[in-house]
Amino acid sequence: MIALVDYGAGNLTSVRKALAAVGARVWTPAVPGELGRAHGIVVPGVGHFDATRQLTEDWRTAIKTMADDGVPLLGICVGLQWLFEGSEEASTADGICVFKGNCFHFADRLPKSQVPGPRPLKVPHVGWNSLRMPKPSRLMAGVDDDTQVYFTHSYAAPVIDDTVAICEYGVPFSAAVERDNIAAVQFHPEKSGDAGLRILGNWIANVK
């Protein structure tokens, strides 16, 4: 069973439907104590980093404990950012520091000289953008360079040693990260057609 963590950051219908499409059985735990029976945990998210504050200390501890025990964890969008140290979006809300670095706003990192064309890049970054895989990973197995996936976000995580897919929007950023049993994607696999389902399927394949 996959625990789909609902902390009120938007709608879980799409994620639940996509996980079901790749063969997962999914439930939404009502209290942190229920996480103990999860074979895998998904932290989804659209919207504002500040919403992760709904993940109170008991949720954070429960998720962290499971992850430390080797249970597969997948963060999506804001769920990826929450696995980093924090975000400029909400300086008072902390991430859980699984990955090194702070998430930044695109508008703050797009120096004029790097902006292609006469008009500035728009923020949020919305739409289909291509991926480049700097190293092999379980999450992105079978996904070729230049595959496009659907993004919608204004903040992004830096490229780090654990980055397994890089996307560029004015600046390069982490589209996917993976270390041991912990993985996360900035894009929305549940909205990325066949490529997205393949990536979700790769993750599910590692859930026992």
Next chain:
Amino acid sequence: MLSKRIIACLDVRDGKVVKGVNFEGLRDAGDPAALAQRYNRDGIDEIVILDVTATLEARQARANTIAAVAREIFLPLTVGGGIRNEDDAAAAIDAGADKVSLNTAALENPPLISTLAKRYGSQAVIVAIDAKRERNGFAVFARSGTSAANRNAIEWAKEAAAMGAGEILLTSIDRDGTKAGFDCELTAAVSDAVNIPVIASGGAGTFDHFAEVFTIGHADAALAASIFHFNEKSVSELKQFLANHAIPVRK
């Protein structure tokens, strides 16, 4: 590189897809879920469901139509028409929509934009603007193009963006259903005035029209309905054409 998006619009009434010329004379073009599935196979980037008569007849977007389409596709799905308040938006999103498109309700109650942006994030809130050329510029119309809103389209787009809209869906009433091409002047004026993506709509008739709106129209995405519904043009052929013209598209 970020691709230019091709969006198919399903104008739905009574659970069936229809499409009119200048919002009148609606023709039956089929089952929404079947069409969505066909578009998905053909490489469409997004689907928009618009209940073209919902606002006029004060109806809510049909949850079962949304759910039927959402079951078929794993692509971004927007629902508009009849989203009059927070409850209507929540019903559409609960039924499987990723974004809601506000038109008349945003004009009548602009704070609804920020309310929904706070609750679901800006990425879930599209403000649809129906604009018509007038002597003094581009005027905004409400209620499916029937009622002048006494606003300038460019100013309204800026205001909507400032209130938290994540995208603008810009329809040229003059071009809608005519197949005479997008209104590139209107689209560029709005796209250059805001820092959020602008979806151009109204007037798609040929592949060249799409190339024009992405280049001289500065559009981030283009939406069309009838050009695709009746198998006149395929999405995959359109994308090949755009790629040949050095416009980035998802393959």
